[in-house]
Amino acid sequence: MTTTVTKAAVVAERRPAQRRTAGVGRPGFAWALPATAFFVLFAVVPLVLVAVLSFTSWNGLGAPRFAGLDNWTKLFDDPVMLNSLWLSVLITVLGVLVQTPLSILLGVWAAGRQRNRAILSAIYFVPLLLSATAVSVLWRTLLDPNFGVPSQAKWLFGDGNLLGMQSGAIGVLVFVGAWQFTPFHTLIYQGAARAIPQVLYQAAQIDGAGTVRQFFHITLPQLRNTMITSMILMVVGGLTTFDTVLILTQGGPGTDTTISAYYMYQKAFKSFDFGAGSAIALLLVVVATVISLVVVRVSGYDKMRSSVEGL
Amino acid sequence: MKTPARISRAVAGGVALALGLTLSACGGGSSDSAGGGDSDKIHVLVYGDAANKVEKQLVATFNKTSKVKAVLDTIPGADYQQKLQTIISTPQAPDVFFNWGGGSIKPFVDADLLLPLDDFIKDDPALKSSFLPSVFDSASVNGKPYGVPMRGTQPVLLFNNKKVLADAGVTPPKTWDDLLGAVKALKAKGVTPIALGGGDQWPTLMWFEYLYDRVAGPEVFQKALGGDKSAWESAGSKKALGMIRKLVDAGAFGTNYDSVKFTDQGSPTLLASGKAGFELMGSWEYSTQQDSHPAFAKKDLGYSSFPTVAGGTGDAGNLVGNTNNFYSVMKKTKHPEAVAAFLKLQYSDEFVKAQLGIGNLPTTTNTEKFLGASASPAYSKYQFDLVKKAPSFQLSWDQAYPQSASTPMHQAVQQFFNGGLDTDGFIKAMQALPTA
Numbered sequence: 001m002t003t004t005v006t007k008a009a010v011v012a013e014r015r016p017a018q019r020r021t022a023g024v025g026r027p028g029f030a031w032a033l034p035a036t037a038f039f040v041l042f043a044v045v046p047l048v049l050v051a052v053l054s055f056t057s058w059n060g061l062g063a064p065r066f067a068g069l070d071n072w073t074k075l076f077d078d079p080v081m082l083n084s085l086w087l088s089v090l091i092t093v094l095g096v097l098v099q100t101p102l103s104i105l106l107g108v109w110a111a112g113r114q115r116n117r118a119i120l121s122a123i124y125f126v127p128l129l130l131s132a133t134a135v136s137v138l139w140r141t142l143l144d145p146n147f148g149v150p151s152q153a154k155w156l157f158g159d160g161n162l163l164g165m166q167s168g169a170i171g172v173l174v175f176v177g178a179w180q181f182t183p184f185h186t187l188i189y190q191g192a193a194r195a196i197p198q199v200l201y202q203a204a205q206i207d208g209a210g211t212v213r214q215f216f217h218i219t220l221p222q223l224r225n226t227m228i229t230s231m232i233l234m235v236v237g238g239l240t241t242f243d244t245v246l247i248l249t250q251g252g253p254g255t256d257t258t259i260s261a262y263y264m265y266q267k268a269f270k271s272f273d274f275g276a277g278s279a280i281a282l283l284l285v286v287v288a289t290v291i292s293l294v295v296v297r298v299s300g301y302d303k304m305r306s307s308v309e310g311l
Numbered sequence: 312m313k314t315p316a317r318i319s320r321a322v323a324g325g326v327a328l329a330l331g332l333t334l335s336a337c338g339g340g341s342s343d344s345a346g347g348g349d350s351d352k353i354h355v356l357v358y359g360d361a362a363n364k365v366e367k368q369l370v371a372t373f374n375k376t377s378k379v380k381a382v383l384d385t386i387p388g389a390d391y392q393q394k395l396q397t398i399i400s401t402p403q404a405p406d407v408f409f410n411w412g413g414g415s416i417k418p419f420v421d422a423d424l425l426l427p428l429d430d431f432i433k434d435d436p437a438l439k440s441s442f443l444p445s446v447f448d449s450a451s452v453n454g455k456p457y458g459v460p461m462r463g464t465q466p467v468l469l470f471n472n473k474k475v476l477a478d479a480g481v482t483p484p485k486t487w488d489d490l491l492g493a494v495k496a497l498k499a500k501g502v503t504p505i506a507l508g509g510g511d512q513w514p515t516l517m518w519f520e521y522l523y524d525r526v527a528g529p530e531v532f533q534k535a536l537g538g539d540k541s542a543w544e545s546a547g548s549k550k551a552l553g554m555i556r557k558l559v560d561a562g563a564f565g566t567n568y569d570s571v572k573f574t575d576q577g578s579p580t581l582l583a584s585g586k587a588g589f590e591l592m593g594s595w596e597y598s599t600q601q602d603s604h605p606a607f608a609k610k611d612l613g614y615s616s617f618p619t620v621a622g623g624t625g626d627a628g629n630l631v632g633n634t635n636n637f638y639s640v641m642k643k644t645k646h647p648e649a650v651a652a653f654l655k656l657q658y659s660d661e662f663v664k665a666q667l668g669i670g671n672l673p674t675t676t677n678t679e680k681f682l683g684a685s686a687s688p689a690y691s692k693y694q695f696d697l698v699k700k701a702p703s704f705q706l707s708w709d710q711a712y713p714q715s716a717s718t719p720m721h722q723a724v725q726q727f728f729n730g731g732l733d734t735d736g737f738i739k740a741m742q743a744l745p746t747a
Contacts, residue, residue, distance in 0.1 A: 059715075060396045061422040137575075145567040146581055163510060164569025164729065252512065253569045254726035269393050271715040272418070 047285070054278035064275070071279040081280065084260040085287065087170075091259060092238030094174045095181075096231055103182050103230070107189025108219055121190065124183045132180065136247035139176050166256035169249045173257060176244055181237065185230045192226035193219060228299045232292060239288045260284050352380050353646050353653065356395070356405035358636070359385035362462060365665040369656050379649035392714070399424060399641075406644040407653065412450035412458050412637045413711045419639070420452045426640040427455040431651045438651075441658035445704040446674040449634040458637030459654045461662075463671030464698050465593045465633040467517050471613040475502055475588045483615035487525075487554070490618050494563045497588040503565040506587035508573030512721035513709060515568075515728050517591050518555060520631040520708055525620040526551040529629060529703040536711055540742040547624070552727070552734050554620075559728055569729055576603060583607040591617070593632050594694055597687065598670045614690070616697060630697060631705040635674050667691065674698060716744040 054071055058064035075081050110121040127135065142148045145160025154160075162168035200218045209217065242261040245251060251258035251266065258266070260280060268277025357366050363385055370383045384405060386394045392415070398404055399419060410416050419425050432439045439447060442460050450458025471483055476493075479500045484490040497504040508514040523532055527547025535542035542548065558564075571577040579596065581587040583604035590596065600608040619627040638657065640650050656662055658675045666673045667685040672694050685691035698704065709717040723740035726732040732740065 061400045145570045159566045161567035
């Protein structure tokens, strides 16, 4: 009897205390209002408008004309569209495959506290500070078949027709993307690697594990959550690649690098078919959301609990 | 304690909302005042580039005598077409605007936004008769004139590097066989016979425009443009395609042309540095070279018209390219008399002299008088004679077709060149283009 009474008393006492702790320092919903208002105004409203537009035929002049499912049926019959989805996925997957190992190795290496590493990491970070446009123009000039690097290294590049054939053009797009964004992911991994408790390595050393073993058995498993974060960012970035394509290949040769985001731009702003462009945009939103959800699900990210509660 | 906290939250939310509202109100207000809100002015919208110098000068001249003042608005080049299309059906639309004639204004005519210039011409016949007819006609839609030429004509010519040609013992080709011979001779010398900025796609299109014209005559393309898709299957069309195929397979353009661009100086530098013998390009090649390779432009830059084709039906004097740029007038303009007066300036002596001064070649009938004052009189005279004598001047295909056709057209052209499409594939792709 006494035990139950005390238990109930404890519980009764705890509840308000818990509620109080949970509320301490937490702002009310009103704090989220400005952000919510902006989100609704600049994300939800345009998204709804685009959805409406995708059922119309509009060339930017006068009022849009309702066209039913026209844009959508045409979209799924359009070989260029289907191919562009495949190209988007291909470029994204290649991007993840190239950037992930590179940025893990560089990030873990840069996590050391020596001065030279700090300086080098700062230099690695520079490409990220350049705009994608500047980066694309830079590489376009460097890769010019007649006046750039290929003309000096014929044994490697042959006639230098990198951007004039599909495999070469995709390779260049993946390479330039990696050149620009690996530094960012390196930075994420560097931070995560520094957060790994030193005691783990000390214990492993006492057990006689070498550097390689330490890397595979301590560092990599500890970086798992960071890997998922970084890969989701890469997937979203890859699917929305646009500026590099616009400047480096213009979707060419032919339609060989016409990825979905660029095809949307072509339809809407070069062909002035805003209905079809909107349909592609909406499709891209759906595909990107599905892929992100799949990544989250497969990686078990949804079951992950943060050890520290947020604000 | 609770009440003040709640109030401050409400205030914060209110401030944020108010901020959003003021911002949007601002946007509306400023664009209004920039547009046609002022009633005693006409707005002239032009492509923003170096040639604006002349347009500014003419607007100043016009404003000296006119009660209704003209305001010159510019849009940076690359965005011009997009921006124009987004504002043209709004209150911000200009009164007069720059365009390329043909397909570039057809959607606006279809949307009933443009003023046919018949009445202006009735009051002032010189508005039509002062311009070369082949040029003036390319801004007619459905048989009605919708544009007055401004700036200069840009025919496509076959440029060459005199020194490279001399080293290989080649002269500028007069016939197609001459060109094939030149290709062989230049290849033997180890240079790329013809520089091509295939990465931009439109330079590749120029080869199609000229060969179709020379082999089958301008009628075939006009038929196709008019909606008769069988024109693409005609014997002339197939013959022209076969000749292009042969030229590419002979290595006339090297193997990496699709990685080269004109717009980033790639192909012009090939020509200037002697790595290539020829380049087929619009007349702006001259000012491009003068800008980046002045010594070459002065000494070794040669030019000739496109070679004739034995057995072809097209006249050897026919030209392709951009016939000119045009001013079109919006139907909603409140000051048609002022606009008409402004358009008269486009054939004035002052206009011609100013255009020649910056290297443009205007297409008024009195241009000839002032050719001596141009940046390169010989070159200007050569061009002017070509344009004047041309029985037909074909507007670039991608400008003649509606805007929605340009992307698939460029893709098909590039794919046919690099072997991605065969003859039948190319014909099908062209037949699928929208014509109206």
